[in-house]
Amino acid sequence: MAVYTEVPDEDLTRFLAEYDAGRLLSFKGIAEGVENTNYIVHTDRGSFILTLYEKRVDPKDLPFFLGLMEHLSGKGVTCPLPMHDRQGRSLGTLCGRPAALMTFLEGVWVRRPAVGHCRSLGTTLAAMHKAALDYPGERTNALSVEDWRPIFAAVADRADTLQAGLAAEMEAELTYLEANWPQDLPLGVIHADLFPDNVFFLNSRLSGLIDFYFACRDALAYDIAVCLNAWCFEPDLSFNVTKARAMLTAYADRRPLTTAEAAALPLLARGAAMRFFVTRLYDWLNHPPGAFVRPKDPLEYARRIRFHRSVGSAGEYGLD
């Protein structure tokens, strides 16, 4: 939600001159992206997004992310397409930071997804998984099951300030997840952060996906589990099985789940909820007072974990 790097007009003009992107008409910093600085750039050729990668992104990972967006675009999965400069590079440098210029993806993210949106999400998620099967890039998930405990451990002593007993409950949950985490599920490239604000719609049609900066190679069904958490709970945290059924059915129509994937889904959903619980808990207990970005409530994910613990099989999510 911030512009971390102020780009002077002369620097941007020099940067754009490296691309065949037209003449600069305007640029404005946009209040999106917790990790990076983003500008919307208008030129006489159209609209672009300029991203400057800030400290929280490892520059070594950028070729994986940018290459993935190109790969997906080339296979018809709509997402921002990195522009190449005259030397053929998609990654440049601006104001001392790695920077990329991308096509602007029109669309609006839906604050209150309906069943139809969840159905479209399922279809596109499966299409993305299939399109990325032959993507050669490698990046391990830096926020997988073995990474949750160290994040939790850093703030566990203060967890009970949010809710009595929370530390012990999540400690036990982590132990369970670590001991039972499925190992042999089909792997592929996953988005890993496909929340509603990363999925654009035009009218009721899904127009594209953005923000691939958590993408990695991991169990494909884990991506589904993230979406179950992100799309299928109501504001009061009740689980909407109609939305989940629509998403899972649409996904399975394009890419049927294996028996092992279906069986693992409740556990994967617990794990996906834990992943967001631990990072939110950490941010909640570590944000500077008065900081501009208000941290998100970790307890919403504690409640999701408890819900998923009560689920006996993927059928309860609506999967046939």
Next chain:
Amino acid sequence: MAVYTEVPDEDLTRFLAEYDAGRLLSFKGIAEGVENTNYIVHTDRGSFILTLYEKRVDPKDLPFFLGLMEHLSGKGVTCPLPMHDRQGRSLGTLCGRPAALMTFLEGVWVRRPAVGHCRSLGTTLAAMHKAALDYPGERTNALSVEDWRPIFAAVADRADTLQAGLAAEMEAELTYLEANWPQDLPLGVIHADLFPDNVFFLNSRLSGLIDFYFACRDALAYDIAVCLNAWCFEPDLSFNVTKARAMLTAYADRRPLTTAEAAALPLLARGAAMRFFVTRLYDWLNHPPGAFVRPKDPLEYARRIRFHRSVGSAGEYGLD
């Protein structure tokens, strides 16, 4: 530098339906405007700026500001043009706040203005003053000479924490300005905040003015004095008389200054510097720790005041 109000997609769609502005393609909060929330909106008809007026703007003033932009646009002074809804209103309501949809003005503000930019500014400032002569709206300057002392008084006891002797110096300066402030200069509608970030250029041509939310009726020459402060000092705070001469000459070519205006210019420049000194000092000493918006250094304006005190006549600014 912030999005104070998050607009949900459904609310914006309903709001846009009141206008003949096309179908929503995308909208992003932009990190501009200290006072208001701004979104850049793309529709199938083009780009727009959506502004939600936050607490620091008095809703009673909005018809003056919006009417002025329409008036200036109609006379060829390029600025954002408020759209009218189907009932003919330029001011609507969105998320409980007054809101206006405006045409998007392409252009880039120049971080390091050159002499040519200052010349263009002078020409456009005079054109704006002349175009607004028959604007019927009334709004007094809420930050004129009588308003500076109360702002200063609220923080004067801490002014010396910035610089020893600052409180006494500025106290005396205020007394001098109050006693000698010119009363009979030609009046008109002034922008009152025409800093480089409110003036857009395309290539080297001035493409338009934005942010009329300090506009008011006051001495026209005071607007020139604001621009002398905002455009004609180098980053090391040395005064660039070549830039000032270019600006003043271009202005006077379109609208010759009266003898009284020319004579008053050094005093007006001291006052304009004081206006920004007191508000910056106030913000500097009152911003919450850890706040996202970093306050601007008031001492830059103390130094400008001292420079203008040393100026004997408008000729020293380069005015013939």
